[in-house]
Amino acid sequence: MENLKVSEIKSFVPAKDFDLSKRFYQLIGFEVMSEFHDIAYLRHGGCAFLLQNFYEPAHCHNYMMHLLVVDVKSWYQHIQNSNVVSEFEVTVSEVVEQPWGMLEFCITDPSGVLWRVAENIRPR
Secondary structure (H helix, E strand, O other), X not given: OOOOOOOOOOOEEEOOOHHHHHHHHHHOOOEEEEEEOXXXXXXXXXXXXXXXXXOOHHHHOOOEEEEEOOOHHHHHHHXXXXXXXXXXXXXXXXXXXXXXXXXXXXXXXXXXXXEEEEEEOOOO
């Protein structure tokens, strides 16, 4: 019998300014676990992604990540308290309830990558 168990999946997130992006992600709570050449391995808890020193405007502005969290309001407050909006000139939306059963907000990183930070909620 084949063993098709998946251990992990990571995305390669592009960065226009690699060092600036690393600082951004560290400020919002990710830890740089390792770095080799133009790739940094970032992690928060059991979730991770690879930040790459690569920038193509059309790619970055069409790139999206989805971060599913336990408490989206706490994450929203954490982002507000971190001062990333003013320090990195990024945008953060308000928390909204989506018709697909999630409470979420969006934040762009310094390269224009869109992150949807969401919490599963039960329909009322």
